[in-house]
Amino acid sequence: MNGADAAELAARLDRLPASRAVWTPVLLISLGGVFEFYDLFFTAYVAPGMVTSGLFDAASLGWFGSLEALRIAGVGTFVFSTFAGLWVGVMAFGAAADRFGRKAAFTGSLLWYIGCTAVMAFQRTGEGINVWRFIAGIGFGVQLVTIDTYIVELVPRALRGRAFCVNQAICFCAVPLVALLGWLLVPRAPFGLDGWRVVVLIGSVGAVAVWFLRAGIPESPRWLASQGRLTAAEEIVARMERKVVAQLGIVLPRTQPATVERHERARLREIFARPYRSRTLMLSVLNAAQVIGFYGFNSWLPTLLTARGISLTHGLEYAFIIAIAQPLGPLIGSAFADSIERKLQIIAGLACMGAFMALFARATAPALLILLGIAFTLSANIMSYAYHGYQAELYPTRIRARAVGFVYSWSRLAAAFGGLIVGSLLARGGVAAVAIFIGGAMLVGMATLACLGPRTNGLALEQLNESGLG
Numbered sequence: 001m002n003g004a005d006a007a008e009l010a011a012r013l014d015r016l017p018a019s020r021a022v023w024t025p026v027l028l029i030s031l032g033g034v035f036e037f038y039d040l041f042f043t044a045y046v047a048p049g050m051v052t053s054g055l056f057d058a059a060s061l062g063w064f065g066s067l068e069a070l071r072i073a074g075v076g077t078f079v080f081s082t083f084a085g086l087w088v089g090v091m092a093f094g095a096a097a098d099r100f101g102r103k104a105a106f107t108g109s110l111l112w113y114i115g116c117t118a119v120m121a122f123q124r125t126g127e128g129i130n131v132w133r134f135i136a137g138i139g140f141g142v143q144l145v146t147i148d149t150y151i152v153e154l155v156p157r158a159l160r161g162r163a164f165c166v167n168q169a170i171c172f173c174a175v176p177l178v179a180l181l182g183w184l185l186v187p188r189a190p191f192g193l194d195g196w197r198v199v200v201l202i203g204s205v206g207a208v209a210v211w212f213l214r215a216g217i218p219e220s221p222r223w224l225a226s227q228g229r230l231t232a233a234e235e236i237v238a239r240m241e242r243k244v245v246a247q248l249g250i251v252l253p254r255t256q257p258a259t260v261e262r263h264e265r266a267r268l269r270e271i272f273a274r275p276y277r278s279r280t281l282m283l284s285v286l287n288a289a290q291v292i293g294f295y296g297f298n299s300w301l302p303t304l305l306t307a308r309g310i311s312l313t314h315g316l317e318y319a320f321i322i323a324i325a326q327p328l329g330p331l332i333g334s335a336f337a338d339s340i341e342r343k344l345q346i347i348a349g350l351a352c353m354g355a356f357m358a359l360f361a362r363a364t365a366p367a368l369l370i371l372l373g374i375a376f377t378l379s380a381n382i383m384s385y386a387y388h389g390y391q392a393e394l395y396p397t398r399i400r401a402r403a404v405g406f407v408y409s410w411s412r413l414a415a416a417f418g419g420l421i422v423g424s425l426l427a428r429g430g431v432a433a434v435a436i437f438i439g440g441a442m443l444v445g446m447a448t449l450a451c452l453g454p455r456t457n458g459l460a461l462e463q464l465n466e467s468g469l470g
Contacts, residue, residue: 006225007258007462009237013221014157014460015255021243025154026163028217030170032110033147035207036140038174039117042199043082044301044319045182047075049196055126062127075303079419081130083295085137086144087412093138094145094405095268098398102150102220105142105401107211112139114207121200141412145405152392153220153400157460161337164389165330172326172381175298178203179323183316222461226261226397259462261396271395271403279394280407282452286346287411289445290387292418293353293438294380300422300434301373304360307431308369318366322373329381342390343453347446349383352376354442361435393456396465 016022054060056075089109097105116136123129147167155163181202185195218240224233241252271280297304302319310318333345356376363369395403425433456464 004258004260005230006222006233007260008255009221009225009230009233010261010460010462011255011258012237012241013154015253016156016240016244017248017250018159018162019244019247021240021247022156022159023166025217026151026166027170028213029106029147029150030167031213032106032143032207032210033167033171034174035110035203035210036113036143036147037171038178038203038206039113039136039140040082041175041298042178042182042203043079044298044303045178045316046186046196046199047078048302048316049182049186049194049199050078050126050129051075053194053196055129057126060126061130062125076420076423077126077130078133079295079300079423080416081133082137083412083416083419085134086141087409087416088134089138089141090145090405090409090412093142094409095402096142097146097149097401098223102146102153102223102401103214103217105146106150106217107214109139109142109146110207110210112136113143114139114204117200118204121197121204145401145408148388148392148404149401150220152389152461153222153397154218157458158338160389160393161342161386161457162334164385165334165337167330168381168385168388169327169330169334172330174203175326176320176323179316179320183320186316220397222397256460259460259466261462261466262398265398268399268402268406270399271406276395276403278452279454280403282448283391283394283407284410285448286387286445286453287391287407287409288414289441289448290346290350290383291411291415292441293350293357294384295415296418296422296434296438296441297353297357297376297380300419300426303426304431304434305369307426308364310366310369314366318370318373321370322377325374325377326381329378330385332378333382333385337385338457341455341457342386342393343449343455345386346383346390346453347449349379349386350442350446350449352379353383354439357435357438361431390453390456393459393461393464394454397461 050056056077061077096108100108113136116132116139120129120132120136123132151163151167152160178199181199182196185198188195190198218236219232221233221236224230224236244250245252270276301322302316305314305318336345353376356372356379360369360372360376363372391407392400392404421437422434425437454464
């Protein structure tokens with residue numbers, strides 16, 4: 001394959017200005033992410049209803065009840081099953097997007113978790129729910145990796161930060177939706193079904209619509225070029241160029257000098273050699289650290305509020321109010337996404353998460369709890385869009401999906417066991433103990449990124465990954 005031709009295609013993508021032709025694929029990919037986030041975040045809002053239904057009693061949990069010795073049987077087993085499935089998905093199947101293409105992995109994983117989540121909604125025991133939650137988690141584990149990889153390869157380098165802002169803002173719209181549905185439906189039994197089952201099924205039915213939108217999403221030209229399919233890649237890039245010219249009525253600028261990316265057989269061991277070794281270490285630690293704060297708060301929010309003396313009904317109500325802020329963090333970030341270095345945005349977000357969690361642990365007034373919850377949420381979501389884009393930038397096309405899957409797997413593993421730890425800490429030491437745990441994790445993530453994280457803003461993916469930058 002002619003590496004110079006592939007590099008020229010990448011340079012042509014990078015010169016495209018913001019336009020409908022550039023943003024449409026991002027919007028369509030993000031719609032797939034909406035229902036993935038719906039699935040991922042409904043844990044916090046349906047778990048109280050599952051508890052009320054008796055699904056987390058020892059008899060219902062089956063062998064999951066053995067975790068009672070750790071004082072985390074119950075909701076903790078559901079959180080554990082979710083993230084254990086995500087871990088298996090990103091570790092065992094994260095390479096699917098590198099092998100079969102970004103589009104095939106995106107649509108296949110979407111169908112996987114739609115079907116498995118629907119089956120889970122009709123389970124009558126905690127054991128059955130946890131098993132199907134684990135299986136569904138495999139599907140949206142693959143989806144998470146694929147979306148990051150897909151967007152970073154399709155979007156011009158000057159727009160990568162804003163593209164992830166748009167993606168995450170759209171995806172996080174699912175959180176206030178599921179919070180609202182949880183508040184309205186979980187305490188009730190619409191259609192003769194437990195309210196939590198209806199909340200789960202709504203997400204699966206809605207996600208089916210994304211299947212019919214997939215035709216509008218092109219395959220990644222960078223991935224096609226890495227597979228030697230230059231003609232197909234050229235057709236996609238040329239079509240995007242024609243659309244940009246027609247929509248904006250401009251002459252496209254000359255391409256910048258292109259860096260040739262090596263397209264050889266992909267081997268995972270490459271991420272443990274220079275220059276990727278330090279990146280792999282840094283991202284593995286960062287993923288494990290940030291997720292303890294992100295899901296330690298979001299997956300347990302109604303429970304944390306209850307621990308602060310708020311009733312279940314009011315806890316769900318307050319959680320909904322806090323959830324409204326979820327899409328706002330990335331929208332705020334769009335003002336500086338490509339002007340402030342991404343690693344600095346991540347560090348600042350982690351610092352604010354630790355500080356606001358400490359204040360949340362001491363607050364008792366409902367209004368203050370809501371304000372601190374919103375502040376934590378905004379900080380977490382600014383951090384989230386920045387780090388999702390950041391980790392996908394730091395590996396070459398030939399191994400991007402499997403590399404992101406590997407480092408991302410540490411967040412899934414940390415979230416699985418972090419959920420158990422949060423449950424145990426909450427039972428033993430209350431919200432203050434949870435705040436200390438989250439704050440320590442944020443400090444570890446900040447220190448690792450500050451020491452080992454390279455700068456990425458404004459650089460072509462090929463330049464980042466073939467220039468020897470560490």
